[in-house]
Amino acid sequence: MARGSENTGSGASAPDRAAIGSPDVEALPPEDAAAEIVRLSTQIEAANLAYHQADAPEIDDATYDSLKRRLQELEAAFPALSSAASPTQKVGAAPAPGFRKLTHARPMLSLENAFADSEVDEFAARVRSFLRLAADAPLAITAEPKIDGLSLSLRYEDGRLVSAATRGDGATGEDVTANARHISGLPLELHEAPKLLEVRGEVYMTHADFAALNASGAVSGSGKPFSNPRNAAAGSLRQLDATITAARPLHFFAYAWGATSEPLAATQFGAVARLGAMGFQTNPLMQRCETTQCLLVVYRKIEAQRASLGYDIDGVVYKVDDLALQARLGMRSTTPRWALAHKFPAETAWTTLERIEIQVGRTGALSPVARLAPVTVGGVVVQNATLHNEDYIAGRDATGAMIREGRDIREGDRVMVYRAGDVIPKIADVDLTARGAGARPYAFPNLCPACGADAVREPGDAVRRCTGGLACPAQAIEKLRHFVSRGAFDIEGLGAKQVEAFHALGWISEPADIFHLGERHRDALKTTAGWGERSVGNLLGAIEQRRHIGLDRLIFALGIRHVGETAARLLARHYHDWPSFIAAVDEAHDEASPAWAALNAIDGVGTVLARSLTAAFAQPTERAAINRLVDQLTEIEPVAAPTAQTEISGLTVVFTGTLERMTRAEAKARAEAMGAKVAGTVSTRTDLVVAGPGAGSKAKKAADLGIRVVDEDEWLTIAAS
Numbered sequence: 001m002a003r004g005s006e007n008t009g010s011g012a013s014a015p016d017r018a019a020i021g022s023p024d025v026e027a028l029p030p031e032d033a034a035a036e037i038v039r040l041s042t043q044i045e046a047a048n049l050a051y052h053q054a055d056a057p058e059i060d061d062a063t064y065d066s067l068k069r070r071l072q073e074l075e076a077a078f079p080a081l082s083s084a085a086s087p088t089q090k091v092g093a094a095p096a097p098g099f100r101k102l103t104h105a106r107p108m109l110s111l112e113n114a115f116a117d118s119e120v121d122e123f124a125a126r127v128r129s130f131l132r133l134a135a136d137a138p139l140a141i142t143a144e145p146k147i148d149g150l151s152l153s154l155r156y157e158d159g160r161l162v163s164a165a166t167r168g169d170g171a172t173g174e175d176v177t178a179n180a181r182h183i184s185g186l187p188l189e190l191h192e193a194p195k196l197l198e199v200r201g202e203v204y205m206t207h208a209d210f211a212a213l214n215a216s217g218a219v220s221g222s223g224k225p226f227s228n229p230r231n232a233a234a235g236s237l238r239q240l241d242a243t244i245t246a247a248r249p250l251h252f253f254a255y256a257w258g259a260t261s262e263p264l265a266a267t268q269f270g271a272v273a274r275l276g277a278m279g280f281q282t283n284p285l286m287q288r289c290e291t292t293q294c295l296l297v298v299y300r301k302i303e304a305q306r307a308s309l310g311y312d313i314d315g316v317v318y319k320v321d322d323l324a325l326q327a328r329l330g331m332r333s334t335t336p337r338w339a340l341a342h343k344f345p346a347e348t349a350w351t352t353l354e355r356i357e358i359q360v361g362r363t364g365a366l367s368p369v370a371r372l373a374p375v376t377v378g379g380v381v382v383q384n385a386t387l388h389n390e391d392y393i394a395g396r397d398a399t400g401a402m403i404r405e406g407r408d409i410r411e412g413d414r415v416m417v418y419r420a421g422d423v424i425p426k427i428a429d430v431d432l433t434a435r436g437a438g439a440r441p442y443a444f445p446n447l448c449p450a451c452g453a454d455a456v457r458e459p460g461d462a463v464r465r466c467t468g469g470l471a472c473p474a475q476a477i478e479k480l481r482h483f484v485s486r487g488a489f490d491i492e493g494l495g496a497k498q499v500e501a502f503h504a505l506g507w508i509s510e511p512a513d514i515f516h517l518g519e520r521h522r523d524a525l526k527t528t529a530g531w532g533e534r535s536v537g538n539l540l541g542a543i544e545q546r547r548h549i550g551l552d553r554l555i556f557a558l559g560i561r562h563v564g565e566t567a568a569r570l571l572a573r574h575y576h577d578w579p580s581f582i583a584a585v586d587e588a589h590d591e592a593s594p595a596w597a598a599l600n601a602i603d604g605v606g607t608v609l610a611r612s613l614t615a616a617f618a619q620p621t622e623r624a625a626i627n628r629l630v631d632q633l634t635e636i637e638p639v640a641a642p643t644a645q646t647e648i649s650g651l652t653v654v655f656t657g658t659l660e661r662m663t664r665a666e667a668k669a670r671a672e673a674m675g676a677k678v679a680g681t682v683s684t685r686t687d688l689v690v691a692g693p694g695a696g697s698k699a700k701k702a703a704d705l706g707i708r709v710v711d712e713d714e715w716l717t718i719a720a721s
């Protein structure tokens with residue numbers, strides 16, 4: 001596990017799933033149920049944003065699934081407490097700011113989940129009863145791997161790819177047309193396709209490509225390495241700059257469709273075969289069954305192949321084969337009635353927990369880590385597992401419910417380790433029969449192991465935090481490492497290793513000190529092992545250059561909890577410059593102020609983030625350190641006002657021919673001000689061509705490539721929107 005990674009305080013695990021529902025839902029007093037619904041909804045919304053918008057999940061999938069199930073149970077038991085705004089009534093998350101939005105001609109939904117074999121029988125029975133089919137009437141159902149990537153909708157008109165969008169919130173997705181063109185093997189032109197066709201499928205990254213990408217140092221929206229191939233695929237496709245996508249190896253399996261101008265086939269199986277014939281890759285493991293026994297056999301067969309496929313799958317999807325029956329079954333609010341996702345259980349193994357260590361993260365979180373006797377879980381050797389927080393060690397989950405009654409985790413215990421849809425393993429269970437007589441409950445420290453300061457738990461926070469601030473060496477180092485990371489100051493020659501070394505020498509203890517390195521330690525540095533005249537010159541030069549920094553990078557670099565790269569960009573766009581930003585944050589500290597309301601009104605900023613931000617700026621030592629840093633900067637570059645909603649932000653536009661209502665220079669400036677890039681030549685990266693009279697080869701090339709071409713009037717309408 002990465003050193004000092006932040007613990008977000010969650011804690012249930014897959015095998016605990018059944019236990020989670022055990023505090024009897026029906027027996028709960030309504031006011032407790034109401035409070036729990038609010039708490040779960042907030043947790044799930046935060047997880048959705050982290051997962052779908054930032055491609056950097058903060059909790060594992062099994063935990064997420066169990067939180068959602070619990071919420072569904074509560075809402076079922078207390079219908080009066082469920083609302084249309086509940087996360088159980090929504091798909092995914094809204095498109096991230098910065099992307100042009102595209103509305104799907106037919107919504108993109110989620111899938112109903114099942115975990116136990118018995119739920120497959122129940123599914124078939126529900127389908128039969130809905131359709132009034134006799135129990136012995138034939139009912140064909142397909143089974144295919146559930147690819148763990150992100151779904152994409154591709155719109156083809158006259159067989160040409162015209163647009164591509166992520167699922168987003170199901171109704172509206174992010175326009176990733178330019179990016180999708182770079183997916184390996186994706187057909188830009190189809191053989192014998194209907195006039196209009198929305199093709200749906202999964203974008204994924206292979207295990208090998210994922211390993212290579214992380215080894216190259218690529219990072220997610222949170223500034224950390226991608227935690228799994230799914231997040232890497234999502235982060236790579238969802239780039240405002242399509243040239244980044246082009247450099248990432250992505251693949252696509254087609255398995256569904258949205259709007260079509262003519263039916264593709266009479267069955268699911270036939271329709272997927274037709275997609276294959278049109279030029280799409282389809283999954284070779286798909287099969288058709290007549291019985292649920294057959295479905296379960298296919299499920300086991302696919303599960304057995306899971307480790308050797310070379311890409312991640314997280315279950316098997318069953319679909320009613322007859323499309324006429326699918327149409328009769330129709331949709332619920334977020335899922336079709338004719339499909340079921342049968343998920344795989346997490347992979348598990350037993351081993352000995354040798355000792356529990358506490359790591360201190362950037363924001364002071366004390367994260368317990370289990371050091372294990374090495375064991376192989378699902379083909380990977382595991383030596384560490386996260387223990388989340390002290391409640392988890394004691395046997396309680398994120399909702400406060402007991403998940404391991406009487407089975408707290410102790411040093412020396414025999415424990416069950418599991419890996420779910422992510423790389424960091426967890427502890428699922430404890431074998432009490434193997435526990436030695438001398439084993440004592442683990443005493444979670446209430447002093448920071450790194451600096452000795454008090455470690456306290458705020459009410460409602462599952463995490464204990466060191467109060468030492470920058471005086472805590474562990475926090476200081478993590479803050480500094482974050483400060484120089486890629487999306488932050490990213491100073492050439494000053495990586496995590498150097499930061500640690502300079503910190504150990506007592507040269508830097510906070511970001512501002514980096515800018516004093518030259519005047520204070522130049523000579524000493526030159527004679528330090530590994531450094532010389534030239535490398536010191538280069539380093540100090542690189543530091544000087546960073547006295548000029550973008551507002552978004554600065555905000556991200558401060559390392560405030562919940563303020564990742566995406567949020568920093570949002571804030572920078574909204575507040576434009578540093579003085580306006582700090583004035584607003586200071587004022588927003590008063591939650592009755594208009595500034596607080598305004599901060600919360602920013603699309604993508606929630607209460608949790610807003611509170612964390614205002615608290616950080618109001619904390620005197622932290623604020624003083626920020627001020628000292630800002631004093632060292634010569635220019636904080638404002639970030640252009642929000643361009644997120646304009647139709648053309650993020651697009652690459654080419655002007656050709658004569659423009660009659662404005663000069664070329666004016667058109668270019670206007671497009672750039674709205675967040676578009678203006679290019680001179682048409683290529684596959686072009687999104688839009690504005691063609692005036694006399695446009696020649698460029699307009700023709702654009703038409704050949706299937707790129708949208710508009711005239712000047714149309715352009716003016718777009719630019720005015």
Ligand SMILES: NC(=O)c1ccc[n+]([C@@H]2O[C@H](COP(=O)([O-])OP(=O)(O)OC[C@H]3O[C@@H](n4cnc5c(N)ncnc54)[C@H](O)[C@@H]3O)[C@@H](O)[C@H]2O)c1
Nearest residue numbers: 047048051057059060061064110111145146147151255317
């Ligand atoms: N860890 C977190 O914080 C977090 C947060 C949000 C969501 N999640 C994960 O995402 C899931 C919810 O997301 P979801 O709404 O995408 O549901 P889902 O992943 O359970 O199922 C729906 C998706 O499956 C995909 N899919 C893959 N292969 C398919 C196939 N052959 N046929 C049809 N669809 C196929 C599609 O993209 C579809 O949108 C959760 O169960 C959880 O595992 C995790």
Ligand SMILES: [Zn+2]
Nearest residue numbers: 448451466472
């Ligand atoms: Zn400390």
